[in-house]
Amino acid sequence: MPFLLLDCDGVxxxxxxxxxxxxxxxxxxxxGLPLEWDDPTYARxxxxxxxxxxxxxxxSxxxxxxxxxEDTPGERAxxxxxVHALKSELFRGIVADGLVPARPGIRRLVIEATASGWTVAVASTSAPESVRAVMETVLGAGLASGIEVFAGDVVARKKPDPAIYKHAVQQLGASPGDCVVVEDSSQGLAAARGASLPVVVTESAYTHGEDFAGAxxxxxxxxxxxxxxxxLADPCDLMVGCxxxxxxxxxDVISRRRG
Incomplete structure (x- = not known):
């Protein structure tokens, strides 16, 4: 059985x-915090x-x-x-208001994959509730309900560490040779590659121009x-005529990796 593993944010x-x-x-x-993240700051x-x-x-x-x-580890935590709990609640409201539309092709591909017998899962560093909110808005509640989510603090180390992908592969009972990952960032690419998974990258607003060598x-x-x-890069001519x-x-990604 083949497996399609998706990042959430940017994918x-x-x-x-x-x-x-x-x-x-x-x-x-x-x-009341003296913080504001503009585009360049958030990109960094x-x-x-x-x-x-x-x-x-x-x-600080x-x-x-x-x-x-007080500036102590306990108070900082x-x-x-x-802040993160409030931010996550506000984020879900933004998603519910339709302000973060689906990326081109994602719903179509998930429908095609599930109809063809693929297992689809999401592996993300975002909070599980936020991931579910995005999934239900982008894919629809029915389609989203059949997709397993591995997200948030389910692993201690975040991307680019491969822990989230290794965890997902293990929990799904999959083999790396039967998986394809879709990511949008060099960090996500590194995480998936660190778990010996092939990666299709779809650039997003903040990741344009990053180094995607190995995708x-x-x-x-x-x-x-x-x-x-x-x-933008197709070293094996996978998209010829597509x-x-x-x-x-x-x-084809899976077969060429095996070959």
Missing amino acids: LADTERDGHRVAFNRAFREM LLGIGGGKERLSSVL PDVMAARGL RLVAE SLVLSDLGEPDAPAVV PAVDVAVLE
């Missing part, structure tokens, strides 16, 4: 710029895997003092948890039959 929807970043800034304002912070970890990296003594807290394919998006993907990534392309 299901381009959630970082207009979803997570906006939700973080709203949470900062509501909690995405080099740190995980929202809680990004937040921890900017908690001044930020702690704004909440009347408590503030990170409070089986690099594309603008998954494409649609009437709106072809832009092929306007969009479909199950046949995924099967």
Whole structure:
């Protein structure tokens, strides 16, 4: 049985710029924290895997003092948890309002894969509730309900560490040789490759121009039959004659990796 493993943010929807970043800034304002992440700042912070970890990296003594807290490990951890919980709630509201639309081709590919007997799962560093919210909006509740999610703190180390993908493969009872991953970032690519998984990359708003060496394919998006993907790197000519990534392309990724 083949397995399709999807990242969430940047793969299901381009959630970082207009979803997570906006939700973080709203949470900062509501909690009276002297923080605001503009596009360049957030793009830089995405080099740190995980929202809680990004937040921890900017908690200066001044930020702690704004909440009347001592700058101790325990108080920092408590503030990170409070801010992240509020941010996640705000993010789900943004998603529910339809402000983070699906990326091209993702719903079509998931439908095709499940109809062809593939097991589809999502492996993400985002909170499970946030991932589910994106899935239900992008894929629809019915389709999303059949997809297993591995997300958040289910592993201690975040991408680019391969832990989340190794965990997903183990829990699914899969073999790396039967899997294909869709990612959007060099961090995600490194995580999947570290778990010996082949990767199709669809660039997102914050990852354009990153180094995707080692990917089986690099594309603008998954494409649609009437709106072809832009092929950015295709070392094995997987997309020749194909306007969009479909199950046949995924099967070719697996077979060429085995070959």
